Amino acid sequence: MSDSALQIALAHHRAWTGKDLDLAMSYIADDVVCDAPAGRLTGVRAYREFLGPFAEQLLIRAEMIAAFGDDDTALIMYDAETIPARSAPAAECVTVRDGKIVYNRFIFDRTPFAEFSRRQEQARR
Secondary structure: OOOOHHHHHHHHHHHHHOOOHHHHHOOEEEEEEEEEOOEEEEOHHHHHHHHHHHHHHHEEEEEEEEEEEOOOEEEEEEEEEEOOOOOEEEEEEEEEEOOEEEEEEEEEOOHHHHHHHHHHHHHHO
């Protein structure tokens, strides 16, 4: 029997928050679709380009708030501490088929990042 969507979502989350992007991407289908605040991403390469800089350069740690799921769908919510934002709440609702994430509805609060950019801009003036 294959792993549940919740097991896959949690394993993916542990991998990317542990900065192991190669392992994280092993849970992503080649034709993955990700709807994120910046728009739709299609394909594993676009997904890695989206997640990589955040995971490898900005993320300090992530604290799991809740995780629920069944065989096909999982929802995880966490609070990420990042260089630009001390608290950046996020949620991912994923669909899993054949042990891979095929769809991710990725939402997060962009406000802390916008505030960081605003402060950076003011400091440059």
